[in-house]
Amino acid sequence: MRPPPVNDASSAWAQGGPERLYVITGGRSASGRRADLDLVTLVVTRAMARPEMQPEHAAILRMCDYPLSMAEITAYLRLPFSVVAVLVSDLLRDSFVEVRAAVRAGGTSDPELLKAVMYGLQRL
């Protein structure tokens, strides 16, 4: 009964060890990455992909036509979060995307937000 997790990326994207990841990010890691990107930060495309772009950048721009979380982008690209964070940071710097920050919450969250989530779940 268990729904197998799916990844819709074509197989060409699924290959690749550390070397490929190094190439994709140009060897950058934490230095090229915005610290505020969270798994549920929503990414939205603001400018069309350009032909000369790195394929991973272009792929992100195509899939974020509508808001998409960082987590979903990593799943579709089949790339680790830290690599996608570098790629999205590049796109942010060049204003190709905008992000809608994750709501950071804790034990004492906004009761109105919590109520909204409750109502949403009750409709399931």
Next chain:
Amino acid sequence: MGSRGSEPAIGPAHENTLPASVTAAVKIVVVGGFGVGKTTLVGSVSEIRPLRTEETMTEASVGVDDVRGVEQKGATTVAMDFGRISINEELVLYLFGTPGQQRFWFLWTGLFEGALGAVVLVDTRRLEASFDVIGRLEDGGVPFIVAVNVFPDSPTHPLDEVRAALDLPAAVPIVACDARSRASSRDTLLALMRYLYWLSTRSAAPVAACAATE
């Protein structure tokens, strides 16, 4: 016959896109030992089939005991399944199923800190697997409830016994759950939300009491 053009269509199917009106996302973490039903629970309530997110891990951070689900050479990766529930036109909720080992938690910055709260999924046949998780959530100040995933061959323990065995604080709710059922999984999330709501209004109470004139 998928066309293998130069631009593979990567991304959500049309029916899995979010409306442009969505402005904010929140998350809940479902945490528990191996095989306890995390992915099943996430899949039961998710509007999309569960997806998988990965993070690479340096060898230094991989313990020798963590062989399952972890590649053994070079950079290793750790995976988390997740699902999504649209709450309203502006708000979307993500659910992450996370392994119980602490070393996994640090991989995703803010996974717990940024979450509304957590559901600790436990299997009464292997309760001891939950002690560490519960202790670390308490230490981290992450609000959580406990959900006992009932398997057919589980011995039937009253929830009070499980509560005592886990040494749960009295305020922490404990519920029974069938992770395969959408309704039961939804009710488990609602139990967490009610608890979080209670916490949020309770912590505001002292301030309100000071200001109160009645």
